[in-house]
Amino acid sequence: MTLKVAMAQVDMLVGDIHKNSQTVITKALKARDEGQARVIVFPELTLMGYPPEDLLLKPSLEQAIETALDAILDQVHDIYVILGYPRHVDGALFNCAGVLFNGVLIAEYNKQKLPNYRVFDDKRYFEAGNQALVVDIDGIRVGLSISEDIWHQEPCALAKEAGAQIIFNLNASPFHMEKVNVREALLHKRALEVNLPILYVNYMGAQDELVYEGGSFVVDHRGVKVFQAPWYKAGLYYLDLSAHSTITLRGENAYLIEPLAGTLSPNLSTESRLYQALVLGLRDYVEKNQFKGVLVALNTSLESLLTFIIAVDALGANRVKAALMLDEQTSKADSDTLVAISNKLKVMIEQVDIEPMMLAYQVMAPLEGKKKQSSGPKLKARIKTLTLMTMASSLGVMALSNANKSEMALGCTTLYGGMSGSFSVLKDIFKSQIFSLCQYRNSIKQIIPPDWVQDNSLDNDIIQLLGVQSLHDYQTLDQVLSLYIGQNLNLEEIAAQTQISRKNVCRILALVNASEFKRRQSPLGVRVTQASFGRDRRYPISNGWQLGE
Template identity: 40%
Template sequence: MKLAMAQINPHVGAIEGNTLVILQTIAEAKAQGADLVIFPELTLTGYPPEDLLLRPSLKARVERSLDEIAMATDGIAVVVGYPRHEEGKLYNAAGFFDGGQLVGEYFKQKLPNYQVFDEHRYFTPGSELMLVDFLGVNFGVSICEDIWHPGLCEDYSQGEIDVLINLSASPFHQNKQSERIELLQQRASEANAAIVYVNQVGGQDELVFDGGSLLVAKDGEILSELIRYEEQLAYVDINTDDGVKIPATERAAELSYLDSAYQALVVGVRDYVNKNGFPSVVLGLSGGIDSALTLAIAVDALGAERVSAVMMPFRYTSEMSIQDAAEEATTLGVDYQVISIEGIYDSFMKELAPHFEGREVDTTEQNLQARARGVLLMALSNKNGSLVLTTGNKSEVAVGYSTLYGDMAGGFDVLKDVPKTLVFELSAYRNTLSPVIPQRVIDRPPSAELAPDQKDEDNLPSYDILDQILYRYIDCDESRDMIIAAGFDADDVHRVVRLVDVNEYKRRQAPIGVRISQRGFGRDRRYPITNGWKPGI
């Protein structure tokens, strides 16, 4: 038997378009002599479809597509994921189609409701196993979260299956692939069967699906691993002459921590821009490290011809920043413009002068600079149809070191889940591929350049310390007292925790961005803006 693993990039909600891709993939697999082709979880709708699952027309549209898929299974079998309405309930389903017929159907039993998942809102859990004898091989079927729980594999082991199929839509976070491999090796042992794990690939709003589909032998050996972050139709042979044997095929090259994070950011930007139909992007290029890294990611995702950068200098902008921004834009070959905000700022201040009379200069004047830049970028966006990419990193977003309607103005924040220390690491990593960020941008102390000789660490702990505190408080849910007990300065901890808590209202108004950690600012972390919680214990 020749089995095809279809690691594809579905478009959420585009049922007819996804169906066309499925049919094309079936035809390609059949032309290559495949007997069975396996697709990811909810391929028909894309994942996660969220409240599109509640649309009244969903049932009819899915059933029409499933009829088309069934008709394509002449000489090749298909396992595909879709939502199934049955007796007033909705199930996350996988169907086994062969010879124009649905020969088996499985309903997902373990519905995740944590981190970015919210499946209990939509689906009813299934309760039955699905066993299919196909060309002498006994298959069992499961869906994504099912494989993360031991009970189902143990139940399937009683059926003496040869291969357990797992249709998956598993989003990326750092170190996720190593977690999957360790898990699948354990589950293969429990099921006493090989596992074919087919994961989707591509970006969907803040989520990135990294593929990395796997074939694991029942003794835990990794027989096949597909390329991460790319669509791929891969083939494996199953020999049934003397029991079921699956020879090893090629494994994709292992990705480093930085390579994996960088590719996730590139895919997240590419698919958000392309799937939403934006012809191009524009961003403010300040000469600092955040905008430099954002520019590099945008060009790698979309190509230089679809990226514009704008330097918007003011009296506090250093000559070094102006030079570095121009060098970055020239090196990457993007459209580059310089628009001063001096006149805009002076006009604002002239009109506000009577209302500011008798008051000291403070952050208001700094915020006006950022807001002048935001107005320019949004005007260019409106005129050209470009998506504005904002450049705030996770550390800044966490503590509110950003300006509403200023540097937060835009549609997509590329670095929203990237701590500042990781920004430095990724910038150095990107330069190993080709030098695009001047070294002094990486080496110089970070500054928003909104006041004379300003440095980020004038108002914040050093980023090395800040990011550790933020990780403990946000990602690990440690209390203020726990963080202090771990050896961090009490004043720093009190200040950082307070900044995180009081800036929830800003984060609610911020653009979405690529999620690469286990606790991003988005679907993962839903704190009420108005609350009286005390973070000390």
């Protein structure tokens, strides 16, 4: 006996319950009619989209969900639909997985483990379930679990005790680089603990700063991966489950459920995963907020060029505009190269001379001596941003910020200048990673001049800001920043691990702490680490914590 299962990697718009329910109906009918599937499994909170945040508090939510469920029950028959949604039960809100078949909601599971860390705040909205659910689907007993449940032993153990022969886990697990191999290792461990195969269905798409890369997969009862869906690609992916008669160690007749080996989509390189996450994050943000396109401030910095190329890859050349701000320091060779890059990508570029604006400001509010020396670059950055935002408004597009994580960490990018914009593609990308991402993109098709991607040494303005002569490259600087921001190590631990003097580490960390007020005013950006600036890292602006503590 075999059971064909369709895994639905879908990209939903948060809050559009009606449209999302229509997508469920369309996908279910396609899986039934074209894929000959008996079961289709959707991710966590499919009807609502993920993460819904305070939309879950809307008074009209309850009726909207009931209406959506009624529509699915009415229009989809002869295929089991397993999907996630929020639902009120006796006044409490639960994160549910429902099993729908032939007009009947035959079973409903409530998520047991509610995450309340980093970007997750389930406990703000949901009550926790406390019971397993096992449902018989054509003779195969399926245990359900939702996302965080799989990270704990108890839900899987309860499902096993209730008679489950396989576990379906519905997910909306956001991407970050540290999680790349963790999920597979986790399911290997869980499958061995309960001696059951596990089917893991993940969300695909982006929502504000979060990216969901898909990559649904299946492990057998030995924890061996037997199926891997593609990453960063929405669609329906099919797997056959085979039920074999066997004898248990106690001599009892039983059925062993074996996922038949299917497609194993190839693993992606670190740079490929990261690059595709940035492309998807930007594309979905633009599409879901209905922007016509984007405008990039083009200059010779690698972060500007990388942002520009990602925008073209995400949206197409016809939806990307480039602005080249010219001043007295812009060489003809550099401007010619940037125009050539823009032409290679088939993007229209507009050159704007900002020198008249600089001179006009000098007349209105003259800067002299040391004040001119220190404030001049910031003024230039703010004039460029004013020009960028004004152009974006007139074109009806979204302005992109070129700021990266290294500069934002240190506060060396100008507030209301280089760090401004409506969205920051590289907000969670360290400068040393920008070099590797540029090299990766050039390996597909050379766009950036190779000699521009070779020098990993610190910019002069950062050297002056740090006042540290012993640091020469971004790799070293970013190691310190990563240990402090990503791993939350203290001053002494970082100095010991990096072999950088305590004084120099102290200077770097002090700059990070002092710049929190700037980061709070920065635009939203794609999250690719578990310690991004935003909901992951909530550092108080006003505080008396000492670096050595």
